[in-house]
Amino acid sequence: MKERLLGKISRIEATHPICVLMDEHERIEQKLAELRLLVLETDLSGASADTMERLKEVARLLLGAESHHRREEQVLFPRVQGRDELLGALKREHEELATLKRTLVGLVGGDCSASVAVTLSGLRQIAAVLVNTLREHIRKEEEMVYPAAVETLSLRAWRQVANEFEASGYCYFTARSAFLGCVRCMLNCPTRTLLLGDG
Numbered sequence: 714m715k716e717r718l719l720g721k722i723s724r725i726e727a728t729h730p731i732c733v734l735m736d737e738h739e740r741i742e743q744k745l746a747e748l749r750l751l752v753l754e755t756d757l758s759g760a761s762a763d764t765m766e767r768l769k770e771v772a773r774l775l776l777g778a779e780s781h782h783r784r785e786e787q788v789l790f791p792r793v794q795g796r797d798e799l800l801g802a803l804k805r806e807h808e809e810l811a812t813l814k815r816t817l818v819g820l821v822g823g824d825c826s827a828s829v830a831v832t833l834s835g836l837r838q839i840a841a842v843l844v845n846t847l848r849e850h851i852r853k854e855e856e857m858v859y860p861a862a863v864e865t866l867s868l869r870a871w872r873q874v875a876n877e878f879e880a881s882g883y884c885y886f887t888a889r890s891a892f893l894g895c896v897r898c899m900l901n902c903p904t905r906t907l908l909l910g911d912g
């Protein structure tokens with residue numbers, strides 16, 4: 714699915730907003746995999762200082778993804794036609810995910826106003842729900858929303874999306890710029906011949 718989608722993007726333009734979103738998804742998914750492993754490293758006696766530090770970094774990145782969700786909601790989703798029910802469900806998931814992420818930050822002692830008692834069982838529970846919900850959320854966006862947008866939006870519309878993305882701002886972990894994000898995509902993607910070959 715991802716390869717097919719990227720193949721279509723190459724026919725529109727190389728520096729594409731969907732490329733940026735998918736690159737951010739990749740960073741988020743890497744941190745979810747890390748979160749899953751880190752939680753397994755905790756045991757009933759607690760978590761090591763190193764594990765807690767790494768958990769804080771994971772929580773910080775996940776919370777830092779709010780700008781990604783905001784760009785989707787405010788810029789991309791309103792341009793996707795005929796998917797109102799799905800888009801409504803995804804927006805509700807953004808809210809649920811934000812709550813889960815703030816809870817995670819509170820649990821691992823990061824900078825967050827939420828005051829949550831640290832319990833390892835709570836941490837494990839939140840991490841499991843967050844990992845599953847966010848992975849499934851990303852799957853729905855990449856398999857249903859992004860292809861629908863790529864199918865229907867004009868080049869002019871994508872340029873507006875790119876401008877509005879710039880105005881909205883990126884996550885602190887987004888590749889150095891939207892352009893560099895896409896370059897990385899082109900260099901690493903197995904379909905780079907499609908990306909580079911279609912002119």
Ligand SMILES: [Fe+2]
Nearest residue numbers: 781785851854
């Ligand atoms: Fe997303």
